[in-house]
Amino acid sequence: MSEKMKNILALSIILQVITVKLLALAPEFIEKYYSNGIYPFISAGFRYAFGWVPFSVGDVFYTLAGIFVFRFLIRNTRCLFRRPWYFLREILIVLSFAYFSFHLFWGMNYYRPPLHQTLDIGSKYTTEELLSFTEKLINRTNNIHQKLTDNDSVLVKLPYSRREIYDMSVLGYREISSENPHFSYAPESIKSSLFSLPLTYMGYSGYLNPFTNEAQVNSLQLDYRYPLISCHEEAHQIGFSAENEANFIGYLAATANKDPYFKFSGYAYMLRYCLNEVYRRDREAFARLKEQVHRGILKNYEEAAMFWSKYENPAEPVFKNTFNAYLKANNQTDGIKTYSYVVALLVNYHKKYPF
Structure with a gap:
C-alpha cells in the first residue's frame, strides 16, 4: 500500500x-x-x-x-x-x-428514534402511575413465584442449563414479533462469553460483539436473571442499541415466553427497577410496597447481590466510567443513568396494553 x-x-x-x-x-x-x-x-x-x-x-x-x-x-x-x-x-x-x-x-x-415513538407510547409518567403499576407488577411477580415454588419464602432456582436457556430465549421473540415485526429475531447467535470472569470483575452481565453480531452472556452465575439477560443481549442484535430499550424489549420477550421461569425472570428483574424508582420518589410508599413482595423474591435479589459483591474491586468503577463515557459518545446523553428510563417504557406500555 x-x-x-x-x-x-x-x-x-x-x-x-x-x-x-x-x-x-x-x-x-x-x-x-x-x-x-x-x-x-x-x-x-x-x-x-x-x-x-x-x-x-x-x-x-x-x-x-x-x-x-x-x-x-x-x-x-x-x-x-x-x-x-x-x-x-x-x-x-x-x-x-x-x-x-x-x-x-x-x-x-x-x-434511530427512541422506542417510545416507535411504539406510540408516552415517555413521562407520574408518581401515582408508577405506584399503581408497581403494585400490579408485584402481584404478577408474586403469582408466578408462588406457582414455581409453592412457598412465598423460597427463592426460584432455574432448572435449565445455559444452552437450554439460549435455545428457549428465541421463543418469546416469536410471540412478540407476530404483533410487531420490529422484534423479529432469527437466526439466533447467543453464547457464553469466553471472558466471563473478566466481565464479572468489570461488573457486566453480558455484551454484544458489534463486529460479529454475537450476543455474549456472562456465564459465571446462573440465577433468576439469566433468561432476561439473554433476551436483553438478543434485543441488541436486532438493532436496539440503547440499554434501556434492550432491557424493555428483553422484558417483553421473556414475559411473552410460555415458560414460567422466563416470565418470572422478566417480571422480577423489572420489579427491581420499579422499586428503585419508587424508593427515589417516595420512601414511605417503597416500604409499603416492599412488604408486599414475597420473601422468596427478595432472596433472589439478595442472591444476585451477594454474587456481585464477591467480585467488587477497585478497577470496577473505572470500567463503569469508561462504559458511561462510551454511552454518552453514542447518543446516550445520560450515560448509564439511561437504564432507569426503562421504567417509563414499562409504565406507558402497560398503560396502553394493560396486564
Whole structure:
C-alpha cells in the first residue's frame, strides 16, 4: 500500500466522525434506511455465519486483536520519537477501520428514534402511575413465584442449563414479533462469553460483539436473571442499541415466553427497577410496597447481590466510567443513568396494553 493511500486511510476517520454526527441529526433517515433497511441483512448474515459455531468467534477475534496491538506497541515504541507520524498513522488506520466497521455493522442503531415513538407510547409518567403499576407488577411477580415454588419464602432456582436457556430465549421473540415485526429475531447467535470472569470483575452481565453480531452472556452465575439477560443481549442484535430499550424489549420477550421461569425472570428483574424508582420518589410508599413482595423474591435479589459483591474491586468503577463515557459518545446523553428510563417504557406500555 502506498504512503499516500495510508495517509488517506488514516485521516479518513475525521470525515467518518463528521458523517456520523450529521446522520445522527436525521433519526428518521437512520430508522428507514439503516435500522429497517440494510442492518437486518447485515445482522442476519453475521448470525448465519457465526451462530452455528459453539464458541464465541468475537471473543477469539478480540484476543487476537489484543495480541497484535501489544505486538505492534512493543515493536514500534521507538518510532513514537523517531517517526511520530508513522506511529500515529498506523494507529489511526486501525481506528478508522474499527470506527467504520462498528457503525456499519451495528453502531448506527444508536441514532434511530427512541422506542417510545416507535411504539406510540408516552415517555413521562407520574408518581401515582408508577405506584399503581408497581403494585400490579408485584402481584404478577408474586403469582408466578408462588406457582414455581409453592412457598412465598423460597427463592426460584432455574432448572435449565445455559444452552437450554439460549435455545428457549428465541421463543418469546416469536410471540412478540407476530404483533410487531420490529422484534423479529432469527437466526439466533447467543453464547457464553469466553471472558466471563473478566466481565464479572468489570461488573457486566453480558455484551454484544458489534463486529460479529454475537450476543455474549456472562456465564459465571446462573440465577433468576439469566433468561432476561439473554433476551436483553438478543434485543441488541436486532438493532436496539440503547440499554434501556434492550432491557424493555428483553422484558417483553421473556414475559411473552410460555415458560414460567422466563416470565418470572422478566417480571422480577423489572420489579427491581420499579422499586428503585419508587424508593427515589417516595420512601414511605417503597416500604409499603416492599412488604408486599414475597420473601422468596427478595432472596433472589439478595442472591444476585451477594454474587456481585464477591467480585467488587477497585478497577470496577473505572470500567463503569469508561462504559458511561462510551454511552454518552453514542447518543446516550445520560450515560448509564439511561437504564432507569426503562421504567417509563414499562409504565406507558402497560398503560396502553394493560396486564
